[in-house]
Amino acid sequence: xxxxxSAFPPFAVTVxxxxxxxxxxxxxxxxxxxGEPPYQGRWALPGGFVRGDEDLTTxxxxxxxxxxxxxxxxxxxxxxxxxxxxxxxxxxxxPKRDPRMRVVSVAHLALAxxxxxxxxxxxxxxxxxxxxxxxLDQEAxxxxxxxxxxxxxxxxxxxxxxxxxxxxxxxxxxxLATAFCPQEFTVGELxxxxxxxWGVALDPRNFHRKVTGTPGFLVPTGGTTTRQGxxxxxxxxxxxxxxxxxxxxxxxx
Amino acid sequence: xxxxxSAFPPFAVTVxxxxxxxxxxxxxxxxxxxGEPPYQGRWALPGGFVRGDEDLTTxxxxxxxxxxxxxxxxxxxxxxxxxxxxxxxxxxxxPKRDPRMRVVSVAHLALAxxxxxxxxxxxxxxxxxxxxxxxLDQEAxxxxxxxxxxxxxxxxxxxxxxxxxxxxxxxxxxxLATAFCPQEFTVGELxxxxxxxWGVALDPRNFHRKVTGTPGFLVPTGGTTTRQGxxxxxxxxxxxxxxxxxxxxxxxx
DNA sequence: CGAATAGTGTCTGTTAGACAATATCTT
DNA sequence: AAGATATTGTCTAACAGACACTATTCG
Numbered sequence: 001x002x003x004x005x006s007a008f009p010p011f012a013v014t015v016x017x018x019x020x021x022x023x024x025x026x027x028x029x030x031x032x033x034x035g036e037p038p039y040q041g042r043w044a045l046p047g048g049f050v051r052g053d054e055d056l057t058t059x060x061x062x063x064x065x066x067x068x069x070x071x072x073x074x075x076x077x078x079x080x081x082x083x084x085x086x087x088x089x090x091x092x093x094x095p096k097r098d099p100r101m102r103v104v105s106v107a108h109l110a111l112a113x114x115x116x117x118x119x120x121x122x123x124x125x126x127x128x129x130x131x132x133x134x135x136l137d138q139e140a141x142x143x144x145x146x147x148x149x150x151x152x153x154x155x156x157x158x159x160x161x162x163x164x165x166x167x168x169x170x171x172x173x174x175x176l177a178t179a180f181c182p183q184e185f186t187v188g189e190l191x192x193x194x195x196x197x198w199g200v201a202l203d204p205r206n207f208h209r210k211v212t213g214t215p216g217f218l219v220p221t222g223g224t225t226t227r228q229g230x231x232x233x234x235x236x237x238x239x240x241x242x243x244x245x246x247x248x249x250x251x252x253x
Numbered sequence: 254x255x256x257x258x259s260a261f262p263p264f265a266v267t268v269x270x271x272x273x274x275x276x277x278x279x280x281x282x283x284x285x286x287x288g289e290p291p292y293q294g295r296w297a298l299p300g301g302f303v304r305g306d307e308d309l310t311t312x313x314x315x316x317x318x319x320x321x322x323x324x325x326x327x328x329x330x331x332x333x334x335x336x337x338x339x340x341x342x343x344x345x346x347x348p349k350r351d352p353r354m355r356v357v358s359v360a361h362l363a364l365a366x367x368x369x370x371x372x373x374x375x376x377x378x379x380x381x382x383x384x385x386x387x388x389l390d391q392e393a394x395x396x397x398x399x400x401x402x403x404x405x406x407x408x409x410x411x412x413x414x415x416x417x418x419x420x421x422x423x424x425x426x427x428x429l430a431t432a433f434c435p436q437e438f439t440v441g442e443l444x445x446x447x448x449x450x451w452g453v454a455l456d457p458r459n460f461h462r463k464v465t466g467t468p469g470f471l472v473p474t475g476g477t478t479t480r481q482g483x484x485x486x487x488x489x490x491x492x493x494x495x496x497x498x499x500x501x502x503x504x505x506x
Numbered sequence: 507c508g509a510a511t512a513g514t515g516t517c518t519g520t521t522a523g524a525c526a527a528t529a530t531c532t533t
Numbered sequence: 534a535a536g537a538t539a540t541t542g543t544c545t546a547a548c549a550g551a552c553a554c555t556a557t558t559c560g
Contacts, residue, residue, distance in 0.1 A: 009305035012261040013346070013357050052262035052355065056346040091344040091359050093266070093309040102305065104266050104357070106344050188511070206550060208513060230511025231557035249549070441538070459523060461540065483538025484530040502522070 012103045015060045016047035016156065018089060018163030019068060019110040021129065022180045022196045027167075028129040029160055030067060031152070035126065038099050039153035043135070045160065046127075047105065060108040061086060067127065070112050073179070084112040085179035089163050097155050109163045111179040132164050168197055173247040175217055178238035184221055186233035187211060200251050210248065216241030265356045268313045269300035269409065271342060271416030272321065272363040274382065275433045275449045280420075281382040282413055283320060284405070288379065291352050292406035296388070298413065299380075300358065313361035314339060320380065323365050326432070337365040338432035342416050350408050362416045364432040385417050421450055426500040428470055431491035437474055439486035440464060453504050463501065469494030 019030035031043040046067045050059040061072035064086060073083035086108060093104040136157060137150055151157050171177040171194060178185070180193045191207045211217055216239040224232040272283035284296040299320045303312040314325035317339060326336035339361060346357040383402065389410060390403055404410050424430040424447060431438070433446045444460045464470055469492040477485040 008265040008302050011264045011266045011303075011357075013264045013266070049261050050264075050346070053348050055348060056344065056357070088343055090341055091309065093303070093359065095306050095308065104264075104309070104359075106346065106357075186512085203550070203552085204511080205513075205515095205552080209515095210549085212513095226511090226558060228511065229559070230509085231513080233512055246548075251550095439539085456523070456525085457538080458525080458540075458542095462542095463522085465540095479531060479538090481538065482532065483536085484540080486539055499521075 009102065012101060013050045014047050014103055014105045015050060015056060015063055016045045016092075016105045016107045016159055017060060017063055017067070017110055018045060018107060018160055019064065019084070019112060020132070020163065020167055020180075021112045021114050022193050023114050023129055025192060025196050026131045026133070027164070027196050027199075029132050029135055029163075031128055031130045031135060032067070033126040034153055042151075042153045043130070044153035045107075045156045050106075056088065056106050057086070057108075060088075060106075060110075064108075064110055068112065068115065070110070070115075072110070084110045085176060086110045089159070089166060092155055092159060094155065105159075107159045107163065109166055111167060111176060113180055113182050132160065136161055136164075168250070171197060171248065172250055173244055175238060175241055175244060181238075184223065184225075184235045184237060186225060186228065186235060187218070188228055188233055190218075190236075194248065198250055202251070214241070214244055215239075217244065262355065265354060266303045267300050267356055267358045268303060268309060268316055269298045269345075269358045269360045269412055270313060270316055270320070270363055271298060271360060271413055272317065272323075272337070272365060273385070273416065273420055273433075274365045274367050275446050276367050276382055278445065278449050279384045279386070280417070280449050280452075282385050282388060282416075284381055284383045284388060284402075285320070286379040287406055295404075295406045296383070296402055297406035298360075298409045303359075309341065309359050310339070310361075313341075313359075313363075317361075317363055321365065321368065323363070323368075325363070337363045338429060339363045342412070342419060345408055345412060347408065358412075360412045360416065362419055364420060364429060366433055366435050385413065389414055389417075421503070424450060424501065425503055426497055428491060428494055428497060434491075437476065437488045437490060439478060439481065439488060440471070441481055441486055443471075443489075447501065451503055455504070467494070467497055468492075470497065 017030070021028050021030075030046055032046045034040055034042050034044050046063060048059075048063050050056060054062070057072075064070055064072060064084065068084075070082050070084040072086040089107040089109040091104060091106045095102060097103065097105075135150060135152060152160065167176075177190060177193045177197070180197075181189055187208050188204065190211060191202055191204060194207070195202055218236040219239045221235045221237055223235040225235055226232045270283070274281050274283075283299055285299045287293055287295055287297050299316060301312075301316050303309060307315075310325075317323055317325060317337065321337075323335050323337040325339040342360040342362040344357060344359045348355060350356065350358075387402055388405060405413065420429075430443060430446045430450070433450075434442055440461050441457065443464060444455055444457060447460070448455055471489040472492045474488045474490055476488040478488055479485045
């Protein structure tokens with residue numbers, strides 16, 4: 001089968017983003033409201049076309065910055081205050097996934113700390129953090145203002161579900177859960193991230209022993225905080241370790 | 254940023270395949286020789302254009318069948334004799350990865366048993382199973398007939414490395430290693446798969462206890478074989494379990 | 507003080523890894 | 534018999550999970 005680059009079917013290539021954060025004890029995703037058909041008025045994942053001279057990761061980082069003001073974290077560079085973890089998730093290319101034309105979407109997964117000042121691209125009413133449970137609920141779901149939330153436009157419910165599952169499994173065997181935390185955080189705050197992402201309750205004592213006993217996971221900064229109430233808690237930064245061995249075990253029930 | 258489907262940069266979309274198997278104690282990948290520029294005469298991963306009305310997975314399964322005669326395994330359907338595991342790997346879209354034009358390639362990973370009768374698409378000299386170590390060796394590597402093997406064309410060395418790493422980690426926590434085995438196999442044959450993929454030696458006694466003690470991993474067929482010499486070994490089929498919990502642990506050294 | 511969160515210590519059952527010992531084939 | 538592979542059993546150290554207990558803050 002000869003490889004003839006001049007006779008190929010025309011495709012559009014987009015990036016879509018699953019941007020996750022933990023707010024008020026719930027795992028939330030960034031959703032944008034569609035202003036035009038198809039799926040006008042429905043919520044969708046943020047995304048857009050890949051430019052002609054742009055790498056896929058670059059396009060995803062650009063969309064992320066446009067929607068949230070977050071920088072994609074560069075492992076080689078310094079740790080920025082507003083850095084989010086960004087990785088490729090999967091590619092979706094069903095011929096009928098967009099009714100207008102053939103669109104192949106390279107989905108990316110971003111994990112961000114809860115934003116002190118969320119900076120929506122333009123219209124605040126058209127961008128929101130929504131609990132993933134609400135976005136994925138197959139029964140009729142309605143957002144704050146009564147507008148229809150589910151199902152998401154296109155195949156975005158599937159993309160979101162895949163992104164959430166990726167995040168849930170990756171925090172088991174990597175230190176990625178710290179991407180949901182601010183630069184300095186307590187063991188209790190990190191535990192609440194795990195509890196929100198997995199949707200389970202963890203034993204605070206065993207969790208503390210586990211994370212502080214894993215070399216390279218957490219580095220104490222020396223400071224303490226009482227922002228959670230109770231006895232002052234030590235503050236930590238993320239350590240250099242990327243992989244957790246042995247992993248954090250996700251309870252089955 | 255309006256979503257204007259009539260004004261998108263033109264992309265070609267291809268699928269590339271990392272097809273892995275275990276032959277003579279070595280992890281091998283399918284490579285095809287390029288008959289035309291660019292990279293003429295160099296080895297590359299099999300692949301081709303996605304057709305205008307074709308799903309990405311369908312395109313990958315079609316290429317796999319064209320190159321090897323293997324069917325992609327459908328988890329819902331019956332277990333076919335010549336079925337290979339097929340999954341999406343990642344997507345590669347650097348603007349300069351193909352010197353001719355903008356090509357986005359959705360790479361897929363296939364795991365196949367050692368083929369009793371390899372059926373190359375056409376010219377037998379243009380398709381071969383090559384040890385991945387040879388294909389990825391950064392020093393000059395030369396194949397059976399003295400032709401240059403490395404580096405692979407385009408960014409295929411990176412794609413192959415990513416596929417190998419995916420396979421290495423997935424057999425840790427899933428039952429996927431059985432995809433490298435024929436329908437009936439012994440514990441020793443399964444162990445040699447792990448040893449070839451990971452490039453380590455495993456204790457036969459602890460391995461046996463581990464795999465036979467994991468519910469749903471292996472189902473005894475009742476038969477035995479002496480094809481490996483020594484005491485007759487029980488034959489097994491792959492069980493229904495997909496995830497191994499607890500996982501197989503890959504030795505560090 | 508009581509409530510809340512942080513952190514340490516102890517016990518128990520499971521499991522990985524090391525390795526002795528036995529079983530059953532081929533040559 | 535010698536050599537190869539298969540299979541079972543035993544011991545030990547590490548670790549997860551349960552949970553008693555202490556520490557330090559706020560109201």
